Amino acid sequence: MALLSLLGAAIVAWTIVELGLTTLTAQGAGPLTARSMQWGWRLALAITGGEERRHRLLTLFGPLILAGAALIWFLGLWLGWWLVFLGSGDGILNAQTRVPADAQEMLYFTGYTLATLGLGDYQPTGALWQMLTTLCAANGLLALTLSVTYLVPVISAAVAKRQLAILIHGLGSTPDGILTRCAQCGSYARLGSILDTLSPDIVTLGQQHLAYPALHYFHSPQAAAALPLRLAALSEAIDSIAATVPADKQPDSLAMMRCQSAISSFLWSLQSGHIRLAEDEPPRPHSHVVAPPAPAHELKRIAAGQAGSVDRRLLLSLIESDGWHWRDINFRNDDDGAMERRSQTPAS
Template sequence: MQPLFLLAGLVVLAAVIIDLLWTTLWVDGGSGPLSGRLTTGVWHGLRRATGDHPRALSLAGPIILALTLAMWIGLIWLGWTLLFAGGTAALVDSQTGDPATWAGRLYYVAYTMFTSGNGDYTPTSSVWELVSSFTTATGMAFVTLGVSYVLSVLGAVSEKRAFASDVTGLGERSEAFVRTSWTGGAAAADSEIDSRRPDGGRASEAQNPFSGLDLPLESLASQLSLLAEQHKSYPILHYYHSDQAAQASAVAVPILDDSLTLFRHGIPDEEQPNPTLIEDARTSVHRYLETLDTAFIDPAAEEPPAPELERLREEGIPTVSDEEFDAALEELSERRRKLLGVVRADAWEWPPAK
């Protein structure tokens, strides 16, 4: 018996199985201890090596995903090999009867993990036959689980980029997003007619100058809520970098949140869009920000640039005073520093996208 090899094999197997189950099945757990360190190490290494070149960083996600899967398979393979090395002649050559060498053990574990057939080596006792059965079970089960995880991540990447495209399609900065949503004079004329009604009531929802925003905003909030849950389940999504800012969720989320800030705090109450939809969308952003800890993304030390109300006034959009808006931004300091941290962690600059 070789106790040291037995212990090493058990430790390696325990570590990789915990990491694999942690990463793939524990929705609120984020990345496992091993895969999390691999992810951040590869990401920071690529950033230093490439100087934040967008095209090079777009390879980070596929590289990390491939290395994670390879790490899981490799460590399971190594763990079982060490375990078989711990036994006295646990495996023998089926033709010569000689004890298996290290190459023989690696070969035996490989075909036992991925097939259920017999090869050139056989276990020497019922105990090692049972160990071989566990080798086959873990190989097939965990490799299948790992591949399923990869496919789920790739599907989430497509949804992530679709969300970003939907946001930036309305505006590549928050002021442009608000200006695109403004229906302007037509709604203002309807509001004037409404103000002459005998009841003197407020304009109906149909006459609100931002009423056309309701459906897109509801859709974006729903997409972002799903994206937040996916980032919680698959923290590697934070490292799937797009080489185009218009398809980068790290750019799109700040644009959306600053737009919501303008709607909520920069526009007078009587002109604001549906407040329920605004709060729902802000809640979705909050859920997204809650996923940053699982990806080891920290808030920036300073606040990002504030949206410019003057850009809205140029389009005839009514706004509150600069002082009132600045006071509201002060209360959102921590939230906006987190968003700036997201932007910088993905190697982008604060919107407008460049």
């Protein structure tokens, strides 16, 4: 019987470690929690099909995965404390008959003690089991408090994630659309101040993804609010500007480098747990707004020198891990199409 109590204590300790690593550190989740989230999301990607229906369904899995993590913690504590009390023999008695509780009754006792509902039908006997019952109730209260305080900032960060995506989308829905809008302004230089504004927000979101791994699984069904697509479009637009726009018309090179560095930081925060490096780089977009892109080797040289560099294989992996395809960054909305047609119309 003592072995059951020791096994239960080990499960309780492991669950507390999982809970603490996930909610009290800024370096991700506990091993079991992180794996369960990843498996849940991979299952979601596997069972959803059809583009429009797929994205609608994927929006449901972020909250479900977050709630599932909290459920795993509670079930781990429930199982562990049940085994602890199960090893007590006659340590838990029926309050009316004074008969020792059986396994099912101890499971019930453990559940309402963890849920901090107070003692009722069953009571511990002896100082040891009374102390352990108090510790079990305190453990349940702590787990509930940490779970709730963890859920709130994740939801807040998910809103900030959508907000940042929409702000970037305001520059243009595609890499070509961003260049189009800059061309309409008569100069690309104004983009520099916008990039300086966006860079800190991108870094912040990257660190929030690192602190709250469940944030990666909050999916947007609209491309305009999907941050992976928007970051890829922005990065590709910066590379195109660095490679094709004359130097005297470009935004401040430091602003472009800072933004690309922020995007790289975002990708780094996800690489350890959510995305893996793709084998090949995705194709480059072809802009019709400025001069045709330079050859690939020239583009890499100019972009690395003037606008920083982002590993485009990670950008591809980020997009695919969110349920999108690389071609989606080139989906042009009506506003961008109209602006592009105006930019190509000869002046009368």
